[in-house]
Amino acid sequence: MTAGQDDIDALIEMMAKLPGLGPRSARRAALHLIKKRGVLLVPLAEAMTRVGATARECLNCGNISTGDICDICESNKRANGQICVVEDVADLWAMERSGVFKGRYHVLGGTLSALDGMGPDELRIPQLKDRIGAEDVSEVILALGATIDGQTTAHYIADHLPGITVTTLAQGVPVGGELDYLDDGTITAALNARKAL
């Protein structure tokens, strides 16, 4: 009976480990959960248990899935010869939200980084090479971050995939963006890649 507060404290401590929640907001979230026990806390615990029991990395592309092979890799409709290479599952989700890409993905799991000890073998780059032969791929689209590490990784991949079309996302002014708020690098890239109207 007297150990009651311990469970609640343990819950708060674990909530505080979530990105975006600190100790203070974790307390608030935990309190909210306890108050909405029936409609939120119990269903959320069940959803977590379910995902915890089944979620794993797709053996083919690295996407998070509840089977050995994710829905996208399983779908024949997505086998259009294009593979979009992303750093992380979050980037894959962002691409899927846009709904514009109809092919399959390959999740690297990070970028090449000498400092962090991330080499090609840590990044599922060998698996990408294997897939290109096995899946009849015609184009590899590199959707990596416009950072130094992201661009280094993009160049490395392009160099190691001879005989295949490798493209990368365009750089330029974001839709809805105002020139006044853009950095010099973006303006330079947008000007260099200008198109005839």
Next chain:
Amino acid sequence: MTAGQDDIDALIEMMAKLPGLGPRSARRAALHLIKKRGVLLVPLAEAMTRVGATARECLNCGNISTGDICDICESNKRANGQICVVEDVADLWAMERSGVFKGRYHVLGGTLSALDGMGPDELRIPQLKDRIGAEDVSEVILALGATIDGQTTAHYIADHLPGITVTTLAQGVPVGGELDYLDDGTITAALNARKAL
């Protein structure tokens, strides 16, 4: 197998209902959970299940507890004749963190508010009156917010507890506060309540 993403989507949707998390940060938090499946997702689900099964309101004071009566109400050490009245469990936790109050609490569950339909009976005020007789209370300390609703509630409680000492938290300059950044109301309150050095 193909229903896999549904579970993950349901998890994200429920995470987004937590205070402090929106759809975007809920996705990030869910992804973090899935990546740290063993060390975070599974233990968090277990903690939630445990709290969900046991957490309830203390029948005496309204604190959240895992028994019918919370640890504070059960402890004889806390029966010093003082009851601190707070709006919410979060306020009780804040008082406990300061560690300075040694008595018991009474959680109102809100403030009087005609607009929100909160009357004395919704606020556990009758239970407070009952406790004053039953627990040999000598002082009721009102630790309510310095808002209009909070102060209205404080005055209502003071008026309805005849024959007992009712005190309220001091108002003034917060510790570490700079005058330049304080509002006029706080400066006025601090000046009116000035003390001899």
